[in-house]
Amino acid sequence: MAKNQALLEVKGLRVGIAGNEILKGVDLAIREGEVHAIMGPNGSGKSTLAQVLAGHPAYTVLAGTAKYDGKDLLDLKPEDRARAGVFLAFQYPVEIRGITNSYFLRSALNAVRKERGEPALDPIDFLQVLEQKVKAIGWDDSMMNRPVNEGFSGGEKKRNEILQLAVLEPRLAILDETDSGLDIDALKTVAQAVNQLRSPSRSFLIVTHYQRLLNYITPDAVHVLADGRIVKSGGPELAHELEAKGYDWLRDAAMVS
Amino acid sequence: MTSIEAHVQQPYKYGFVTDIESEVVPAGLNEDVIRLISAKKQEPEWMLEWRLKAYRNWLKMTEPHWPNVKYGPIDYQAISYYAAPKQNPKLDSLDQVDPKLVQTFEKLGIPIEEQKRLSGVAVDAVFDSVSVATTFQAELAKYGVIFMPISQAIREHADLVQKYVGSVVPYNDNFFAALNSAVFTDGSFVYVPKGVRCPLELSTYFRINASSTGQFERTLIIADEGSHVSYLEGCSAPMRDENQLHAAVVELVALDRATIKYSTIQNWYPGDEEGRGGIYNFVTKRGKCAGVNSKISWTQVETGSAITWKYPGCILQGDNSIGEFYSVAVTSHKQQADTGTKMIHLGKNTRSTIVSKGISAGRGQNTYRGLVKIMKGAEGARNYSQCDSMLIGDKCGAHTFPYIDVRNSTAIMEHEASTSKIGEDQIFYLRQRGLSAEDAVSMIVNGFCKEVFKELPMEFAVEATRLLGISLEGSVG
Numbered sequence: 069m070a071k072n073q074a075l076l077e078v079k080g081l082r083v084g085i086a087g088n089e090i091l092k093g094v095d096l097a098i099r100e101g102e103v104h105a106i107m108g109p110n111g112s113g114k115s116t117l118a119q120v121l122a123g124h125p126a127y128t129v130l131a132g133t134a135k136y137d138g139k140d141l142l143d144l145k146p147e148d149r150a151r152a153g154v155f156l157a158f159q160y161p162v163e164i165r166g167i168t169n170s171y172f173l174r175s176a177l178n179a180v181r182k183e184r185g186e187p188a189l190d191p192i193d194f195l196q197v198l199e200q201k202v203k204a205i206g207w208d209d210s211m212m213n214r215p216v217n218e219g220f221s222g223g224e225k226k227r228n229e230i231l232q233l234a235v236l237e238p239r240l241a242i243l244d245e246t247d248s249g250l251d252i253d254a255l256k257t258v259a260q261a262v263n264q265l266r267s268p269s270r271s272f273l274i275v276t277h278y279q280r281l282l283n284y285i286t287p288d289a290v291h292v293l294a295d296g297r298i299v300k301s302g303g304p305e306l307a308h309e310l311e312a313k314g315y316d317w318l319r320d321a322a323m324v325s
Numbered sequence: 326m327t328s329i330e331a332h333v334q335q336p337y338k339y340g341f342v343t344d345i346e347s348e349v350v351p352a353g354l355n356e357d358v359i360r361l362i363s364a365k366k367q368e369p370e371w372m373l374e375w376r377l378k379a380y381r382n383w384l385k386m387t388e389p390h391w392p393n394v395k396y397g398p399i400d401y402q403a404i405s406y407y408a409a410p411k412q413n414p415k416l417d418s419l420d421q422v423d424p425k426l427v428q429t430f431e432k433l434g435i436p437i438e439e440q441k442r443l444s445g446v447a448v449d450a451v452f453d454s455v456s457v458a459t460t461f462q463a464e465l466a467k468y469g470v471i472f473m474p475i476s477q478a479i480r481e482h483a484d485l486v487q488k489y490v491g492s493v494v495p496y497n498d499n500f501f502a503a504l505n506s507a508v509f510t511d512g513s514f515v516y517v518p519k520g521v522r523c524p525l526e527l528s529t530y531f532r533i534n535a536s537s538t539g540q541f542e543r544t545l546i547i548a549d550e551g552s553h554v555s556y557l558e559g560c561s562a563p564m565r566d567e568n569q570l571h572a573a574v575v576e577l578v579a580l581d582r583a584t585i586k587y588s589t590i591q592n593w594y595p596g597d598e599e600g601r602g603g604i605y606n607f608v609t610k611r612g613k614c615a616g617v618n619s620k621i622s623w624t625q626v627e628t629g630s631a632i633t634w635k636y637p638g639c640i641l642q643g644d645n646s647i648g649e650f651y652s653v654a655v656t657s658h659k660q661q662a663d664t665g666t667k668m669i670h671l672g673k674n675t676r677s678t679i680v681s682k683g684i685s686a687g688r689g690q691n692t693y694r695g696l697v698k699i700m701k702g703a704e705g706a707r708n709y710s711q712c713d714s715m716l717i718g719d720k721c722g723a724h725t726f727p728y729i730d731v732r733n734s735t736a737i738m739e740h741e742a743s744t745s746k747i748g749e750d751q752i753f754y755l756r757q758r759g760l761s762a763e764d765a766v767s768m769i770v771n772g773f774c775k776e777v778f779k780e781l782p783m784e785f786a787v788e789a790t791r792l793l794g795i796s797l798e799g800s801v802g
Contacts, residue, residue, distance in 0.1 A: 122757050125749060146756040155757075162754045165745075166772030172758075175768070179759030215772070232758065 074135075075100045075271050076121075076240055081132035082296075083113075083120050089130065090116045092296035098240070101268040105282055105307065106275045108293035109315040114275045115159060117293070118244040121273075122156035123149050136240065150176075151183035155238035157229035159245040164216040169228065170198070172216045173235055180236055201234040204264065206257050222249035230261045241265070242273045247281040259284030279311035292318050350407040356380065359507055362407050366476045366510070369483055379496035379506030386500045392663035393692040393724055394632050396605065404570060406508045406541070470523050470554075471516040475543055478514035485516055489547055493576040493613045493640070501572040501634075502609040505541045509574065512542035517552040517583075526782055528557040544575040548583035550616065555586040557785055569594075571630075573608045581616030581643065586624070588781055589637075592792055593629035600659040603631025610637035611667075614646030614675075622649040623666070624780045626789045631660060636694065638667030641675035641703075648677040651777040653789070656689025656721070657797065665695035665726075670703035670736070679710040682774050685721035686797055692724040699736040706736045714744040715773050717766070717797065745773075766797055 074097040083091040090113045098104050108114050120127050121134065123146035134141040141149060164172060170191075177197070178188040189197065202209060205227045217225050226246050233241050243262070247255055262272070262285055274287065282290070282304065290306040291298045292315070299318050300306065310318075350361060359380055363373040388399070465472050471482060479486050496506035517523050548554050571593065577585050587610075596603025606629075612621035623637040639648030650666035668677035683691040697708045714723035725742055747769055755765035770793055771778070778786050 122753075124753055146753060147759055147761050150757050150759040158754060158757075160750075162748075162751045164751070164755075164769060164772055166775035167768055172768070175760060175764075176755075176758035179761075179764075183759070236758070 073100075074098060075137060076141075076273070077133075077135045078121075079133050081117075081120070081134060082130040083116055084128050084130050085116070085126055090127075090296055091120070093132065094293070094296070094298055096291065096298065098271045098273060100239075100271055101266075102288045103266065103272040103274065103285065105287040105290045106273065106293055107277070107279070107290060107307065107310055110277065112293045113296045114277075114293050115244055118156060118159075118242045118273070118275050121149075121242055122146060122154060147179070150236075150238075151180050153180075153239035155233055155236055155241045157226075157233055157241065157243045157246050159248065161217050161225045161229055163218045163220075165218055167216055168213050169216050170194070170212040173198070173212075173232060176232065177235055197235065201231060204234065205231050205261050207231070223251065223254040226250055226258060227254065230258050234261065234265060237270075239269065240271050240273070242275070244275045245277060246274075247276055247278065255281065256284060279307045282307045294318055350405055352405045353402045354380075354404070354406055354508065358406055362508060362510060365407065366479070368476075368479055371483075371487060372479055375491070375496060376507050379503050380508075382497040383500065383503035383507055386497075386503055388500050392634050392694075393690070393726075394634065394661040394663050396632055396661075399570060399605070401504075407510055465523070465525065468521050468524060469518040470521060471514065472527055473514055475512045475514040475545060476510070478545075482514070482516065485547065486514065486545065489576065489578055490543075490545055491576075493578060493611050494574050494609050499609060501607040502574050505543060505572050505574045505609070509541045509543035512544045512573070513546075514544070515546040515554060515556065517548045517554045519549045520551040521549075522552065523554040526555050526557055528559070540569075540571045540573070542573050544573070545578075546576070546585055546587070547578045548580065548585045548619075550581040550583060552580075553584045555782060556588070557782060558587070558589045559592070559785075559788075569602075569604050571604050571606050571608070573610075575608070575610040575637075577612030577621055579612065579614050579616060579619035579621050579643075579646075582618045583616060584620045584622075585612060586622045587612070587637070588785055589623075589625040589627075590785055590789055590792065591625065591627045591629055591633070594631075595629050595658050595660050596631040598658055600631040600661075603660070604629065606630035606633045606635065608635040610635060611640065612638070612648070613640045614643050614648060614672075616646070617643040617672075618645045619643050620647040620649070622647075622651070622780070624649075624651040624777065625653070625664075626777070626781070626785075626792065627652070627654040627662060627664060628792050630662075633660075633662040633664050635664050636667050636696075638669065638696075639677065640669045640671065641677065641706075642671045643675075644672040645674045645676075646672055647675070649780075650677075650679045650681070650695075651780045652680070653682045653684070653774045653777045653793075654691055654693075655684045655686070655793065655797070656691045657686040659688050661690045661692075663692040663694055665693045667696040668698070668708060670697075670699045670706040670708070672703060674705040675703055676707045677709075679708070679712075680776050681710075681712045682777055683712070683714045683723055684717065684770060684773070684793075684797075685714070685723050686717035688720045690722045690724070692726065694726045694728075696728040696730070697738065698730040699733050699738075701732045703733050704735050706733065708736070708738050710738075710740045711776075712740075712742045713773065714742075715770070716744070716746045767793065770797060 076098045078094055078096040081091055081094040094117060106114050129142055174194045181188060217228060229246060246258060250258060259281060286304050290302055290304060292300040350358060356377060359376050363376060494502050497503055515527060546556060577587060579585050593604035593606055614621055621639050627633055637650060641648050648668050654662045654664050656662050665681060666679055679695055681693045683693055685691040693712045699706045710727060712725050716723055723744055727740060729738060751769060752762060752765045755768060756762060771790055778789055781789055
């Protein structure tokens with residue numbers, strides 16, 4: 069893929085759930101290696117955008133397109149999107165009883181590796197892959213032998229999402245309010261882990277309500293989503309402006325337009 | 326696809342019929358039929374008398390209707406009570422077994438050929454009502470372990486059979502047990518002598534083949550003082566239009582310091598999407614911890630049958646004896662299961678553990694029914710019960726009926742229960758990590774059943790995981 073071509077290109081995307089239209093025409097282009105932030109007030113459709121790009125079956129695409137690496141993203145099943153390198157760090161990660169974090173993550177990695185034409189890793193090889201990555205988020209191995217997210221605190225769940233991101237090495241990582249519910253230390257750890265994962269071949273879409281995560285992760289672009297549309301785009305300075313002025317002035321602007 | 330669809334039918338994979346000439350007794354039940362069965366089995370007089378006593382009691386009993394299941398009336402006179410595959414009467418090796426029979430076993434994946442896959446497992450295969458081949462007998466004989474068809478044991482080890490048959494499940498215990506006592510045609514017999522640790526996992530594979538025959542096998546396992554035995558039971562049946570009755574009895578006796586581990590994988594034909602042609606699995610299984618420090622452990626994985634009615638239980642008579650029940654019951658299609666356990670504490674410091682996992686999909690109805698009874702003399706008894714239900718889709722049901730009867734104030738009882746639903750969000754989460762929808766369901770269900778699967782012997786654990794996958798295939802849209 070040429071350098072200046074978009075890895076993700078969303079055009080005129082309209083999405084509904086249970087008869088309500090949430091996204092009312094979203095345009096967005098993210099090139100390889102870029103970090104984009106989507107900000108906006110509660111209920112603006114930020115999480116819907118994240119979930120739809122990952123293929124959550126509850127949402128209906130009403131119109132528009134989303135191209136990923138030149139392919140029609142919306143045509144792919146969720147697992148095929150994941151195997152092609154689209155990763156969603158969930159706002160509310162689920163618990164899976166009786167399945168260890170380690171087994172789960174190895175199954176996921178092997179599903180992705182299969183798609184890439186790489187051999188499956190056995191538990192021993194996998195431990196080696198895991199070791200550094202577990203340390204990077206400030207954990208020890210014991211977290212890997214616990215059932216997936218069961219009994220994890222909010223912060224531990226979010227760290228677990230970032231660990232999965234680090235292990236699965238996607239090309240497009242979507243972070244859905246990963247900063248919510250984190251104390252300042254956890255926020256720093258998560259931000260640091262994300263910064264380490266930034267690379268010219270990996271793009272990020274960071275969905276957040278507050279600007280504070282962007283104090284630690286400097287985005288290439290910031291977009292403001294209000295009432296299902298991107299009402300303003302800019303550089304990192306836009307995030308600071310929002311922090312100072314809130315969202316209302318933009319919402320009003322959107323109403324008028 | 327916007328929601329988890331109701332369970333989609335998965336064709337039954339073991340629904341072939343073997344074309345072997347069967348020797349079938351005409352349908353119907355009366356004393357002549359019982360005499361005929363007894364004569365065909367060349368039984369001693371006391372056995373016939375016992376059968377007739379059971380039959381006369383059965384006539385006075387009524388079919389129980391308290392279970393939380395629904396089915397039409399059963400015509401007991403329309404059933405044939407004896408079907409034996411016609412073949413050479415004497416079998417010294419597998420070469421003499423009808424090749425079609427061997428093929429059937431191969432289709433079922435039964436390890437009847439000694440050197441195959443499951444080397445180390447002795448199999449007594451029950452095809453309809455007659456045991457056709459018993460493997461490893463010679464090897465077991467070296468340890469003094471008796472493992473043979475019960476019909477043979479009645480002739481060759483009459484003293485043991487006469488002493489213990491009916492000692493745990495009396496001939497008049499309940500309607501189906503009485504019927505079984507009257508007409509049982511085969512089953513397994515195991516005796517493990519004092520101090521012997523049985524060197525092999527013993528295994529029986531039950532299969533119903535002839536149409537309109539009931540299968541009434543009877544199993545008796547006796548573990549003498551200080552012995553140890555692990556027994557595996559697997560079941561399947563071909564597809565039919567008519568429902569088939571399976572009323573088995575299993576009796577276990579553990580003497581002082583003996584341990585019996587009994588594992589079942591039940592995959593009887595569940596019927597079509599309306600339950601037609603499925604097996605009615607009305608089974609009485611009970612173990613008696615007769616001696617001090619004895620232990621009986623039941624592990625069951627129930628994925629088949631149109632209706633399951635069974636409560637493998639333990640009578641904890643010996644002081645310090647232990648009873649365990651680990652169960653996974655899956656109901657999909659229109660299957661109904663009313664299953665659980667009975668733990669009767671009689672001895673001092675007796676302990677019981679119950680872990681039940683019910684999974685309902687499609688229009689399946691899953692009921693846990695359990696009784697924990699602490700009798701007056703059971704000083705210091707303890708019970709721990711855990712009942713978890715999982716729902717897949719919104720047309721199925723889960724029900725829990727725990728009965729607790731405590732007559733000694735030193736008893737300690739713990740009961741935990743939970744109900745969960747496999748949700749779209751859970752499946753989506755796993756798919757977002759690259760797993761297919763089916764692998765996602767399989768992973769969630771296996772995680773849910775983990776505490777039970779870890780109790781199964783290795784070969785069975787693998788089969789259980791695979792069976793669950795098959796049973797729940799297509800349960801998400």
